[in-house]
Amino acid sequence: MNHRALSRRAVLAGLGFGSLGAAAPAWAAGSVKLPLPGGPDARDLTTAFPGKGSMILQRTRPPLLETPFEVFDQGVFTPNDRFYVRWHWASIPTEVDAPSFRLKIHGHVEKELSLSLDDIVRLPQFEIAAVNQCSGNSRGLFEPRVSGAQWANGAMGNALWTGVRLKDVLDRAGVKAGAVQVRFNGLDEPVVADAPDFKKSLDLDHARDGEVMIAYAMNGEQLPLLNGFPLRLVVPGWYSTYWVKMLSDIEVLDHADEQFWTKTAYRIPATPGANVRPGETGYATVPINRMVPRSLLTNVMADASVRTGAPLNLRGIAFGGDCGVRTVEVSPDGGQSWLAAALGKDEGTYSFRRFEASLPALVAGRHELKVRCTNTKGVAQPLEPTWNPNGFMRSVAETTPVVAS
Ligand SMILES: Nc1nc2c(c(=O)[nH]1)N[C@H]1C(S)=C(S)[C@@H](COP(=O)(O)O)O[C@H]1N2
Ligand SMILES: [Mo]
Numbered sequence: 451m452n453h454r455a456l457s458r459r460a461v462l463a464g465l466g467f468g469s470l471g472a473a474a475p476a477w478a479a480g481s482v483k484l485p486l487p488g489g490p491d492a493r494d495l496t497t498a499f500p501g502k503g504s505m506i507l508q509r510t511r512p513p514l515l516e517t518p519f520e521v522f523d524q525g526v527f528t529p530n531d532r533f534y535v536r537w538h539w540a541s542i543p544t545e546v547d548a549p550s551f552r553l554k555i556h557g558h559v560e561k562e563l564s565l566s567l568d569d570i571v572r573l574p575q576f577e578i579a580a581v582n583q584c585s586g587n588s589r590g591l592f593e594p595r596v597s598g599a600q601w602a603n604g605a606m607g608n609a610l611w612t613g614v615r616l617k618d619v620l621d622r623a624g625v626k627a628g629a630v631q632v633r634f635n636g637l638d639e640p641v642v643a644d645a646p647d648f649k650k651s652l653d654l655d656h657a658r659d660g661e662v663m664i665a666y667a668m669n670g671e672q673l674p675l676l677n678g679f680p681l682r683l684v685v686p687g688w689y690s691t692y693w694v695k696m697l698s699d700i701e702v703l704d705h706a707d708e709q710f711w712t713k714t715a716y717r718i719p720a721t722p723g724a725n726v727r728p729g730e731t732g733y734a735t736v737p738i739n740r741m742v743p744r745s746l747l748t749n750v751m752a753d754a755s756v757r758t759g760a761p762l763n764l765r766g767i768a769f770g771g772d773c774g775v776r777t778v779e780v781s782p783d784g785g786q787s788w789l790a791a792a793l794g795k796d797e798g799t800y801s802f803r804r805f806e807a808s809l810p811a812l813v814a815g816r817h818e819l820k821v822r823c824t825n826t827k828g829v830a831q832p833l834e835p836t837w838n839p840n841g842f843m844r845s846v847a848e849t850t851p852v853v854a855s
Pocket of ligand 2: 518583584585586690692
């Protein structure tokens with residue numbers, strides 16, 4: 451690890467001692483070390499957050515916690531205590547009183563509702579496995595680098611979500627003719643009064659598709675507070691910016707949502723794969739929406755040493771994005787040749803899916819492994835990285851360099 455040190459000369463120059471006639475004080479003869487070892491890309495672990503085990507600490511207020519990548523090798527469902535965390539504003543409730551909690555449904559409806567958690571669990575139950583992935587997952591891998599949380603691949607997780615269909619709740623309120631969108635708000639608030647509260651909206655047809663749901667359980671347990679206790683929106687196949695946490699307010703709109711987080715933030719280039727050239731301007735943008743396929747090796751990491759003379763067993767996880775996984779292929783030679791991987795149990799369209807493959811023994815030397823998912827719509831991961839200034843929607847077929855000896 452590089453300990454960054456300020457050189458004595460820099461310290462002296464900064465303080466202007468060079469121009470002083472007097473002798474410099476004794477402390478000026480030493481060096482000053484920054485307390486943070488590892489440089490700008492160091493990733494410290496923390497166990498300090500309630501309901502969370504060991505997590506990569508990106509930021510404390512508001513909390514940004516990344517799932518350490520080895521968790522994804524343990525199974526297709528991400529344990530709640532290792533599930534990543536992301537909030538926009540630091541004013542998140544540190545406590546939610548379940549008995550007095552109410553979910554309000556209002557706006558362009560026949561009848562306003564105020565539902566307790568008891569009311570909600572009595573509605574028909576709905577369950578779905580779905581990947582929750584931040585739009586900026588893997589942003590830290592963008593080249594050229596872009597600003598924003600420097601996530602590696604751990605701003606995603608897969609869970610079995612239990613709750614009720616949003617459609618059932620909207621039907622009970624009775625959506626009026628002329629409704630256009632549905633807006634979702636949670637209990638968190640901006641830290642400064644004139645900053646925009648985090649709210650997201652979906653088109654009415656999407657909100658009523660029978661898959662978008664309000665979850666009260668995650669992998670069979672109540673949601674961790676940091677993942678949105680007591681209720682969160684789940685929008686299968688869509689980036690998790692829409693998955694509003696601590697959901698307390700649903701407003702049916704008779705117009706398109708004009709507020710910041712829906713209209714202005716989270717926009718992507720309206721190009722295939724949201725791909726533009728670094729520095730490019732003048733392109734049209736649209737709100738981020740459906741996810742794209744991805745696949746990641748989980749048992750062999752970059753720069754691993756592997757054996758020659760024996761097949762190399764690979765395994766990992768894939769997901770189709772807004773649909774299921776059709777195939778996963780692995781390449782031992784940087785993408786010149788491909789071998790089909792075997793797919794594990796299908797836990798549902800929007801879930802992680804395990805894959806396994808056995809590569810013929812590698813000869814001694816450096817090799818570039820690649821893995822590529824094609825989804826059931828026929829969309830394959832691109833072989834070249836895509837780029838956009840927000841670092842959204844990384845989807846390239848990832849390369850894992852290894853050394854065989
Ligand atoms: N209320 C609320 N919900 C929110 C957010 C937020 O800031 N406030 N952030 C969204 C974003 S951008 C992401 S990536 C996911 C993260 O979900 P998680 O913390 O459960 O992993 O929550 C979404 N829902
Ligand atoms: Mo996000």
